[in-house]
Amino acid sequence: MPIKRPRLALGPLSYFWTEEQLLEFYQQIADSPVDIVYLGETICSKRRSLDSDQWLTLGRTLQEAGKEVVLSTLTLIEAGSELGALHRLCQSDEFLIEANDLAAVQLLKGKSFVAGPATNIYNQRTLSFLTKMGMRRWVPSVELGHEPLVDLQENRPEGVETELLVWGRLPLAYSARCYTARAHNLPKDDCQLRCLDYPDGMLLSTREEKPFLTINGIQTQSALTQNLSHQFDNLCQLGVDVLRISPQSRGTLKVIDLFDDLRNQRTTVEEVAAWVAKLAPLGSCDGYWHGEAGMEKHLEQIEGASS
Amino acid sequence: MELVCPAGNLPALKAAVDNGADAVYMGFRDDTNARHFAGLNFNHNKAELGIDYAHDRGARVFVAINTFPQPSGWKRWQAAVDSAADLGVDVLIVADIGVMDYARERWPDLTLHLSVQGSATTHEAIRFYSEAFGIRRAVLPRVLSMKQVEQVINESPVEIEVFGFGSLCVMVEGRCLLSSYVTGRSPNTFGACSPGSHVRWEETPTALESRLNGVLIDRYERDEPAGYPTLCKGRFQVGGHTFYALEEPTSLNTLPILPELKRMGVAAIKVEGRQRSPAYVAKVTRVLRAAIDACNLDPDGFTPDAAWLKELETVSEGVQTTLGALHRPWQ
Incomplete structure (x- = not known):
């Protein structure tokens, strides 16, 4: 069976950037080789650099540039106003929606949707059930490694695509509490939008100064960047349809180009793995893929090869 | 009720x-x-x-x-x-x-x-x-x-x-993978958070340290009461300060x-x-x-x-x- 060339997706931006930063970034993305672009705010409803009309306008611009545009929903929905915004988003038929919560799946009944990584799809039966509900693409929980994925890919229902986070910090937890505000001794309701000062989140280190986690408002991410570039051949053989790259303030376009080179066989896996690792601000990890602690790193040798 | x-x-x-x-x-x-x-x-x-x-x-x-x-x-x-x-x-x-x-x-x-x-x-x-x-x-x-x-x-x-x-739990239950990031085992996949199998206590000359799979979760002075190293309840450094950055016990x-x-x-x-x-x-x-x-x-x-x-x-x-x-x- 011929192996399909995977498509590249730019996942939703998890940080808080200014309107100017956002528009400039996505303008560059329009000219990049990425095939699918996820837009919208998935972390905190107070982040409103763009209003919903501006996101839609941006979506249209990217669509005209040949991108498939998907709008992503908020992951943790608490307030009535957030649920109201979700209602409006799910009513729109213009773009495909990535559901990051089951409330979105409910509101998208009868429509096609993408299930994001926080929807907790761990097994065949869940995959089949949501496919019957209209899911046409799923992003596995980042905990799912190679072994369960082999099984799930073999028994995957007809017509559903698999998208995997191949490059980016791992989304690990969501809370009612805002850790960025807490780090500034501010209450969450008067956070002064401090996340704007941290375009790649705030570093949380252990007391022996080892980078550990990234604080991003109500979300906690890994400090290390998950890098699965060295698994490229494996991913293709498994029939992973879409490779997701998570945006960061620097180097994202270069990462996209490197993965594009890889899928077009313009370069080797070793070369890309080595290059791409240099773009991870605090180093990379791939433990989840191997069924181990997510922070573990197996790709050291490959990264070291060309550096 | x-x-x-x-x-x-x-x-x-x-x-x-x-x-x-x-x-x-x-x-x-x-x-x-x-x-x-x-x-x-x-x-x-x-x-x-x-x-x-x-x-x-x-x-x-x-x-x-x-x-x-x-x-x-x-x-x-x-x-x-x-x-x-x-x-x-x-x-x-x-x-x-x-x-x-x-x-x-x-x-x-x-x-x-x-x-x-x-x-x-x-x-x-x-x-x-x-x-x-x-x-x-x-x-x-x-x-x-x-x-x-x-x-x-x-x-x-x-x-x-x-x-x-x-x-x-200060994180949304069912959506917290911190434990598996550190130990490979999370509430979702394994039914436990910060599992005891990965906890290590280390006595240093001045303090008692708790580690989870090698990661330092907290350090207690001699007169401080020590708690189980549930990883969101440790003290960490953010922006130059050391504190309960995620959750106090x-x-x-x-x-x-x-x-x-x-x-x-x-x-x-x-x-x-x-x-x-x-x-x-x-x-x-x-x-x-x-x-x-x-x-x-x-x-x-x-x-x-x-x-x-x-x-x-x-x-x-x-x-x-x-x-x-x-x-x-x-x-």
């Missing part, structure tokens, strides 16, 4: 029932439930004894099968559902869509409750589980304010259970707001702590029973008895109790 109490083993189950629990919840001895700790939970024989004990005394029995099976473990979860149904339990507490789908198909008469691990924070998410699998109750994650809990109750198609007392205690919860229409109050001792279960159940009874008798005149609060303080994690997210006046 129904009082739902933890049963980590048979003595704890008896303690809960004897002290006035309306229902107890338990798990089997494997990774199919979110308190998969060594020496805890029930085998078939013990479960049978526990169910008989509770039923003979008019208490209901819930079985938690509330972790997320991966393909290689699927049969174990299926067997757990079948086993609970065979045992004649009153309710299954479930989180995984696949497990719910199986339970609904194979045991259509079995009552399902949505576990807190199902991460449903809105009535629309609850509606999904209600329409798809006929769940009859949802347990809310400990992240909502009172106003938000009330909104959910007003719109929810099914009844709502909230946590009333015990250790506090506190416990949830909703005693002061019981009348408010009742007025809002909360159907059940859940006590956390299947990993705690039968003595803990007895004490907390006794206090909560007395408090709920007093609240039912005279909700307007209810004030928590000082003796109750004192008794609960002796069993709380850390030195203080809080209302958690429930006290927030804001969104």
Whole structure:
């Protein structure tokens, strides 16, 4: 069976950037080789650099540039106003929606949707059930490694695509509490939008100064960047349809180009793995893929090869 | 309001029932439930004894099968559902869509409750589980304010259970992978957070250090009380400061707001702590029973008895109790 060339997706931006930063970034993305672009705010409803009309306008611009545009929903929905915004988003038929919560799946009944990584799809039966509900693409929980994925890919229902986070910090937890505000001794309701000062989140280190986690408002991410570039051949053989790259303030376009080179066989896996690792601000990890602690790193040798 | 109490083993189950629990919840001895700790939970024989004990005394029995099976473990979860149904339990507490789908198909008469691990924070998410699998109750994650809990109750198609007392998860349950990031094992996949198998205590000349799979979670000076290294409850450095960057080790205690919860229409109050001792279960159940009874008798005149609060303080994690997210006046 011929192996399909995977498509590249730019996942939703998890940080808080200014309107100017956002528009400039996505303008560059329009000219990049990425095939699918996820837009919208998935972390905190107070982040409103763009209003919903501006996101839609941006979506249209990217669509005209040949991108498939998907709008992503908020992951943790608490307030009535957030649920109201979700209602409006799910009513729109213009773009495909990535559901990051089951409330979105409910509101998208009868429509096609993408299930994001926080929807907790761990097994065949869940995959089949949501496919019957209209899911046409799923992003596995980042905990799912190679072994369960082999099984799930073999028994995957007809017509559903698999998208995997191949490059980016791992989304690990969501809370009612805002850790960025807490780090500034501010209450969450008067956070002064401090996340704007941290375009790649705030570093949380252990007391022996080892980078550990990234604080991003109500979300906690890994400090290390998950890098699965060295698994490229494996991913293709498994029939992973879409490779997701998570945006960061620097180097994202270069990462996209490197993965594009890889899928077009313009370069080797070793070369890309080595290059791409240099773009991870605090180093990379791939433990989840191997069924181990997510922070573990197996790709050291490959990264070291060309550096 | 129904009082739902933890049963980590048979003595704890008896303690809960004897002290006035309306229902107890338990798990089997494997990774199919979110308190998969060594020496805890029930085998078939013990479960049978526990169910008989509770039923003979008019208490209901819930079985938690509330972790997320991966393909290689699927049969174990299926067997757990079948086993609970065979045992004649009153309710299954479930989180995984696949497990719910199986339970609904194979045991259509079995009552399902949505576990807190199902991460449903809105009535629309609850509606999904209600329409798809006929769940009859949802347990809310400990992240909502009172106003938000009330909104959910007003719109929810099914009844709502909230946590009333015990250790506090500050992250949305079912969506926290911190533990597997550090140890490879998370509540979702393994049924445990910051598992003891990965904890190491190290004595240095000046301090006591707690590590989880090598990662320094906290460091205690000689005169400081040390706590279990649940990784979100350690002290870390952010922006040049060292502090409890994620969560201070506190416990949830909703005693002061019981009348408010009742007025809002909360159907059940859940006590956390299947990993705690039968003595803990007895004490907390006794206090909560007395408090709920007093609240039912005279909700307007209810004030928590000082003796109750004192008794609960002796069993709380850390030195203080809080209302958690429930006290927030804001969104």
